[in-house]
Amino acid sequence: MFSLISTVIDTTKPPPPHFVWPHPQSIELLPQFFTINPNQFQIIVDSACDTLTSAIARYNPSRLFIQDCSQMDSSFNGTNFHTETLNLRSDSNHLGELRNLTLLFTGECERYPYFGMVERYYLKVDCEQGAFVFGESIWGALRGLETFSQLLVHVGVDQFVLHTARIHDYPRYSHRGLLIDTSRHFLPKKQILKTIDAMEMNKLNVLHWHMTDDQSFPFESETFPQLSRKGSYHASTHVYKAKDIGDIIEYARLRAVRIIPEFDSPGHTFSWGLGYPQLITACYDEQNQIKGGLLDPTSAVTYSFIRKLFLEIAEKFPDKYFHLGGDEVEDDCWAANINITSFMNRTNMTDDYERLQGFYVGQLVKIANHLNRSSIVWQEVLNSIGDDLPKDVLVQIWIEWPSVDLRWRDAIGNATAAGYKVLLSAPWYLDHISATVDWRRFYEEDPEDFDGTEQQRKLVIGGEACMWGEFTDASNLISKTWPRASAVAERLWSSKALNDSEKAIPRFREHGCRMRRNGLRVGPADGPGYCACDVAM
C-alpha cells in the first residue's frame, strides 16, 4: 500500500500547523509525513454507494490535487511551513510514498441527506496502516473526505505532502444552513451550484432556498403556470424549471446538502398576485389605488391553492422540511378589507391580527403535515400563534433590533422556554455587509449564549447564515457570501470552546485561498493580503 522508508520521528520538530476549516473536534498532526504523487494515488471504497463513487471521482484528482497556483498561500503571518522540504525524501520524517486512501462507512447507502443524519467520521494517517477515512454513515465519509483534501499540501510538480494525523470529528449542530434569496434577484443555476460547492467545503448541510417574495416568483409551477409567467422577472429565462430544481437537488444530495424550499406567505406575496389576483387581499391606498400583496387568510380559495401548490413542491423537494415563512406581515391591508374584518368578528378575533396570522399559519402547518412535511417558521409566527403552534415546528430567530429592545437572546430564550426547537440567524445576516472586517463578529456569536437552562440549550438545533438578495445577484453572490459564511460554518460545526477569532485568522485566510484554488471567486473578507490564485482572476 505504501513503501516504508523511515519511521524515525524527529522529536525535535514541532507538530505541523493545520488549516482545516471548520476546525475538527479533535485533531492531532505529527511531524512524520508521506509524499503523494497524484498519478499514483487512488481512493478505495469497500462497498458500493453512488454518493461515494461520485465523490471519489470528484475528489480524485480535481479536488485533492490542485497544482496550478496551489502553493500553500502565505498571505497571513503564519509559516509557509513546507518551503523547507525541498529534500523531502532525505528527511528523516519522510515515511515514503502513499498510494491509497481507504474510505469506509457503516450504515446504509442512504439516498438523501436529512435532519439528524450522522456526519461523524474518523480520519487516520499513520505509518503502519496508511490513510483511512471512516464515516459513521456515507455522510460522515463525505465530511471526512473533505477534511482529507484539506490536509494535503502541494510542494512541487506532482508532489503533495500528507502528515500523519488522527482526527475525530462530528458537528456540534445538525442544522447548519445558508439562506439564498432568488426573488429580489434571480440567481442562475450555475451560481447556486457554486454555492453548494462552497457549502461542501465548509461542511454546511442546508441550503435554505427563499424562492419567492414580493419582487418575483421564479418557481415554474406546473399546477399554476401563471405564477412564474406573470410573476417572474422573465418567464422563459429567469425561472427555475423542474429540471433545474432536480439538477440542484441532485448536486446538493451528492454533497450532503439538503435543500429546504421557502415559499414565504402570507406576507411577501405580491408576486403571487400577478398571476392569481384572487389570492390577494383587496385593499386600497388613500388615492383609492389597489395596493398591498397579502394573501387572504379568510378565503377558501387561498387554502385550496396552497394545498395544490404544496403538493407540487413536495413532489419536487424531497426534504422532510418546508419553510413556511410568516415574517413581516403588515396587517393594515387586512384591517381595511370588509370580508376579513367580518370573518374576524364571526370567529371572535376582532382586531387581533396576530391571531389571524396564527390561524393562517396553523392551516399551513396542517397542509404540510398531510404531505408528510414538517414546518419551519420565522419567529413572528410563534408570537402570533403562541403555544398552539405544534411543538415539532422549528422556529427561526432572525430579529435583532436594539433600538426597540428586540434582541435575539431574549427571543431564543422565550422560544426554547416554551419548548420549541430553534434555529439562529439574527447575528448572521450576510447581506448587512460592512466596509471593514465583519467575519470575526459573526464568528464570536454563539447560539447558546442566552439566559436559559441546559434543557433550553438543547433545543438549539443549529443556525443559518442569510444572504438576502436585495443587493446580491449572480455578479457578487460568491464574493459577498464567502468566506464570510465560513465564520458561521465553523461556529455551527466546531466546539463552542473554539471562539477566538484572532487565533482563527491564519486558517480563515488559508481557507479563503483554498476556495479560490477550487475555482470559487470568493472575496477578501479579512482585509489586505493575497492568494496565489489572485492572478488567474
Add this chain to the structure above:
Amino acid sequence: MFSLISTVIDTTKPPPPHFVWPHPQSIELLPQFFTINPNQFQIIVDSACDTLTSAIARYNPSRLFIQDCSQMDSSFNGTNFHTETLNLRSDSNHLGELRNLTLLFTGECERYPYFGMVERYYLKVDCEQGAFVFGESIWGALRGLETFSQLLVHVGVDQFVLHTARIHDYPRYSHRGLLIDTSRHFLPKKQILKTIDAMEMNKLNVLHWHMTDDQSFPFESETFPQLSRKGSYHASTHVYKAKDIGDIIEYARLRAVRIIPEFDSPGHTFSWGLGYPQLITACYDEQNQIKGGLLDPTSAVTYSFIRKLFLEIAEKFPDKYFHLGGDEVEDDCWAANINITSFMNRTNMTDDYERLQGFYVGQLVKIANHLNRSSIVWQEVLNSIGDDLPKDVLVQIWIEWPSVDLRWRDAIGNATAAGYKVLLSAPWYLDHISATVDWRRFYEEDPEDFDGTEQQRKLVIGGEACMWGEFTDASNLISKTWPRASAVAERLWSSKALNDSEKAIPRFREHGCRMRRNGLRVGPADGPGYCACDVAM
C-alpha cells in the same frame, strides 16, 4: 448611404426615451427611426488616426451590436419601448435602413490623452444626412462614438433601431477620475483593463493608480529591483512589469483614459523599507522593537532615491501629472528619532512636524518639476506647506470626518480661497459600501456646493471616485465599483442642473445592464431587479 422609405413623422407619437449615461448636455430624440443590419453597416472616418481606427474596429461590430441577451432590459418601471415595433418596416416613422456612421474630427491625431483635452462632440442622426459623429478632437470623436453605441436598440435578430437625434455634448469637468489601489490587494492586469472598459462606457478619463502603500509594493522597478522583490506580495506573480504597465497605458490611451501614478509618501511606505531599509525612519516602540514605516525626510539618501525612482516612473508613465500622496503622516516616529529632531532644531522647525512634512513634499514637487511633471497631493499637504505650495499643484480633497467637524465643504472652500485648483473625492469613497442604495447619495453630492465665490468655483477642476483596496480585489473589483462609480461619472460629466437621482433611476439601471451586456460583471447597486444578461453569469 441609406434608403429612404418614409419621412412622414407621426406627430401623435411621443419622442422616445433615451438611456444615455452620462446624460449629454443636450439631447433631442425624435420618433423617426432607422433600422440597422449589423452585417451591412460600416463606420467611415475621413482622416487616418490610429486611435480612431482602433476604436472603429472595437465598436463595429462588438460594442455596437450585442445580440445575445441584449433586449432592452425592463427591470425598471420604464417602458420596454420597442416591444411594439415588430412591424418596423411598415411603421410610418421608419426611415429605412442605415448603412453608415460617419466619424469626423478636427485637430491633430494626438497620441496621449491629457488634462484639458477637448472632449466635445456633436452627434446627429437625421433623415437627410444619416448618422454623423463630429468630434472637436479625436477624444471628442471617441466620446461621441460611445454615445452612438448607447443609442442603438436591439429589436430582433440582426436588427437594431436608431432614432433620429441631435446631441451636443461636452464634459462639465476636465478631470473625471477613478482611484484603484493595488497595494492592499494586487489587481491582475485583466481586471484593470476591464476597469478601463467600464471607464470608457462612463466617459471617465483618469485612472488614478494608487500603486504602493504600506501593505505591498507591486511596481517592478528596474532601478531598484528590491522594492518589488521584497515589498510585493509575490515577487514574480504579484507585480506589474514594464510590459504590463505599457499594455495598460496603451489600452487606456485608446479609450481616452489617462493613467496617473501615485507612489504615496512619506507615510504609507512600510513596503518600501522591506527592500531598502535605509529609507525608513528608525524608531522603536515601547518594547524597543523597530516600528513604523515613514521615509526619512532629513536624509539625502531619501531624495537621491526618489529622484531616480521618479525618473523611472516618468519614463514609464507619459501623463503630465504625478500624484505625490502625502496623506496621513503619523509623525510620532519622526519625533522619536534623534537625527530628525536635531535636523529640525538646526532648521528652526523644532516640534513642527507639519512643516517637516511640508519641507519633504516641497522637495518632491521640485523633483517632479525637473522631470517636467506637475503634482497632485492629498489635502493635508496644503495644511502643512501652506501658501508655499506652488500654485500649479492640484489638491485632492478627501477628508469628511463630521465627528471632529472636518468637512469637505470647508476644505474645498479654504483650498480654493488660497488659489489652488482642487479635485473632490471626499463624498465618493466607493469602498465605504453600505448594505443599501448608496449611489443616489454619491449622485447628489456636487463639487460646487460650498461657500465661496464664482472665482473659487472655477478652481474645481473635477473629482475622483475612490475604490480603496482593503476589501476589494480581483474577485469583486468590478461588482463593487460599478455601477456605483457611474453615479460620480454623471455628476462630473453632465450639467449641475441634472441632480435628481429619482429621475435618473431608469437610465442608471439600463446602464448597469448595458455594462453587463458588454461582459462586465457589474453589481446590482439599485436594489431588486434584473438584467437579461444575468443568466449568462
